[in-house]
Amino acid sequence: MNLKTDGMVDQIRSAVSDEVVIALNQVNKWYGEFHALKDIDLSVYKGERIVICGPSGSGKSTLIRCLNRLEEHQRGDIVVNGVTLDTNVKNIDAIRSDVGMVFQSFNLFPHLTVLENCTLAPIWVKSKSKREAEEYAMELLTRVKIPEQADKYPGQLSGGQQQRVAIARSLCMDPEIMLFDEPTSALDPEMISEVLDVMVELADSGMTMLCVSHEMGFAKRVADRVIFMDFGEIVEENTPEEFFENPKSDRTRLFLSQILAH
Amino acid sequence: MADAPMTSGGLLVFKPKPSLPPPPATTGVIGWMRFNLFDGIYSSVTTVIGVLLIGYIAIGFYEWAFVRAVWEASSRNECRISPTEFGTCWAGVEFWFTRFIYGRYPDAEIWRIDLAALIFVLWMAPLWLPRVTAKVIVGLSAVMVFPFLAGYLFLGGERNWFMAIMVALSLTWFIGTMVHVAICLVTNQGLGRWIIQATGFASRDDRLQKYPIIILSLIAYFVVYFLVADWQTVEVVPNQWGGLFLTLVISGVGIASALPIGIVLALGRRSQMPVVRVLCVAFIELFRSVPLITILFMATTMFPLFLPKGVVFNNLASVIVAVCLFSAAYMAETVRGGLQAISRGQYEAAEAMGLSYWQSMGLIVMPQALKLMIPNIVGSFIGLLKDTTLVSIIGLYDLLGMINAVSQDPQWIGLHHEPLFTAAVLYFVACLAMSKYSQHLERKLGAGDRR
Numbered sequence: 001m002n003l004k005t006d007g008m009v010d011q012i013r014s015a016v017s018d019e020v021v022i023a024l025n026q027v028n029k030w031y032g033e034f035h036a037l038k039d040i041d042l043s044v045y046k047g048e049r050i051v052i053c054g055p056s057g058s059g060k061s062t063l064i065r066c067l068n069r070l071e072e073h074q075r076g077d078i079v080v081n082g083v084t085l086d087t088n089v090k091n092i093d094a095i096r097s098d099v100g101m102v103f104q105s106f107n108l109f110p111h112l113t114v115l116e117n118c119t120l121a122p123i124w125v126k127s128k129s130k131r132e133a134e135e136y137a138m139e140l141l142t143r144v145k146i147p148e149q150a151d152k153y154p155g156q157l158s159g160g161q162q163q164r165v166a167i168a169r170s171l172c173m174d175p176e177i178m179l180f181d182e183p184t185s186a187l188d189p190e191m192i193s194e195v196l197d198v199m200v201e202l203a204d205s206g207m208t209m210l211c212v213s214h215e216m217g218f219a220k221r222v223a224d225r226v227i228f229m230d231f232g233e234i235v236e237e238n239t240p241e242e243f244f245e246n247p248k249s250d251r252t253r254l255f256l257s258q259i260l261a262h
Numbered sequence: 263m264a265d266a267p268m269t270s271g272g273l274l275v276f277k278p279k280p281s282l283p284p285p286p287a288t289t290g291v292i293g294w295m296r297f298n299l300f301d302g303i304y305s306s307v308t309t310v311i312g313v314l315l316i317g318y319i320a321i322g323f324y325e326w327a328f329v330r331a332v333w334e335a336s337s338r339n340e341c342r343i344s345p346t347e348f349g350t351c352w353a354g355v356e357f358w359f360t361r362f363i364y365g366r367y368p369d370a371e372i373w374r375i376d377l378a379a380l381i382f383v384l385w386m387a388p389l390w391l392p393r394v395t396a397k398v399i400v401g402l403s404a405v406m407v408f409p410f411l412a413g414y415l416f417l418g419g420e421r422n423w424f425m426a427i428m429v430a431l432s433l434t435w436f437i438g439t440m441v442h443v444a445i446c447l448v449t450n451q452g453l454g455r456w457i458i459q460a461t462g463f464a465s466r467d468d469r470l471q472k473y474p475i476i477i478l479s480l481i482a483y484f485v486v487y488f489l490v491a492d493w494q495t496v497e498v499v500p501n502q503w504g505g506l507f508l509t510l511v512i513s514g515v516g517i518a519s520a521l522p523i524g525i526v527l528a529l530g531r532r533s534q535m536p537v538v539r540v541l542c543v544a545f546i547e548l549f550r551s552v553p554l555i556t557i558l559f560m561a562t563t564m565f566p567l568f569l570p571k572g573v574v575f576n577n578l579a580s581v582i583v584a585v586c587l588f589s590a591a592y593m594a595e596t597v598r599g600g601l602q603a604i605s606r607g608q609y610e611a612a613e614a615m616g617l618s619y620w621q622s623m624g625l626i627v628m629p630q631a632l633k634l635m636i637p638n639i640v641g642s643f644i645g646l647l648k649d650t651t652l653v654s655i656i657g658l659y660d661l662l663g664m665i666n667a668v669s670q671d672p673q674w675i676g677l678h679h680e681p682l683f684t685a686a687v688l689y690f691v692a693c694l695a696m697s698k699y700s701q702h703l704e705r706k707l708g709a710g711d712r713r
Contacts, residue, residue: 068614093616096613099614101611105605107610109611109612120615121617124617125615170614173615
């Protein structure tokens, strides 16, 4: 994949790994007449942590939702883990079992307990035995620090706890890539840090992560690369240090001044 | 103010106030009545008028039902309480009561209906026992497997190969369910686990554990099959079926098939595939926009015209098919409403985890949607039960048909009110039972919504 690069970004990439796990080539997406993604080129390396930010409607959620076919792109190629996303259902299934996703509104299944939420997909998609799936789920619930809530229903948990369950639920499928779609935007301020703590721990463990987020502290701390989008385009991709201290584009500068003003 | 504010490292220590119980409400019977019944002049006046009205009706009813009642008589003429006036002739209802329930089913064979009813009750009863596991299978089999046994019990006669297989299956399943329930009550674990342990397979590999269950089930099935191979009952043709029994058969089959067909139609209507969607929409709209009575007439009078000569499709069967399709069309719209209440995020989460369409429908969407739909679903079931009275118009003697038959009996000619009142009570009991069961289900399934 020959993608637009600059020296800076190359340097970070070599620090991570040189195996490309996600490659986007000239990806375009329309919602009806609305051009939501314009000529997106991006490659993500194994173990890399990317934070995507930008104003609302800039296409950042659309971008990561295209990666596991929750949205369909109309032009260009998306290759995830060597599998090309096209209309072939087998390819889509293969990609979805490698890619976990965490949503802004958690999307836990309210009629199942926390433990059942975590074991459902391993049992039905990966054909694990119930016992095996439950043991692994408990391990992951311990990792996100809520093993004691396993038998409760999602409605009985706080937002922060629900989001941690959602992370554990995705991890139960042993994904190689995790997508986060504004994971902390629906949370009360006091609960944001407990979710970010889990995400930082996950980042430290070497998971490939793409995270749509406005948590700039998180971006500074764990991101290898920050991507700034507006009007469906990637305006700037840079290291966090450069991005915050010395943004290349005036649009980035304006955005940063707006979100960091308060 | 006795405690001085504590400090820690120069900071005030925040200590939340203790939670107190809520203030006592202004309760008591008097308080309740004052607040709800006599809260001002208008309220008091309407209360008094209301009480008088209720009392007037209650006294009138009491006089009709009890004071003027005649309990023993052998014809309507004997029910006169004066030369010009008839008493309330409960004797007629008593005389006809067995017919109200069983229609013209031969007296000597009525035990078959009772037996089927008993088996059904026993089959469904475990759903109320908290210790019984695998309730879904028990409940589903009562709806899907039991009808074959019941159908044979009702119809009798010779069994063809298909009915022979299904009746034996149904019986085996029933016996298995009863054993399962007994084991659950005694040992707190299901039949399957118990077999695995009793045969010593518990320590074996997970994949091997199903074999003793399969083998034992097959053995049980063949034993039952050969035991009942020679068992046969007298044939009772559907023309002799009637009364509440017939009402419950028609509405029971309608209820049992409406939900699955309705779910398929609703999913079809939301499908991405244009042909499937158009077919489902056409079916639903066609059956919803034609009155049930028209469909029933079509089924019994026009449909036979399209059949090849010599093929006779019995009236009851065509009525049941018509009722099923009609109620399925309504059910489809109820289900579609429920499906729309499930947020897009649920579908997306299921999709993102790699669940297939049918898995996400069956495991995620339907369980939530059906729970939301319980009041509507039971509403249509109750409607269906009452709509079956229409079959009396096309010449089937369902409960209402039998009630009307009384007044044409020379002995009891003109006896209308008392049988109709009896029918009203029977329908009310049946519908109330369904409604109460739905409320029970809602409470039980509401676990996930508790906050």
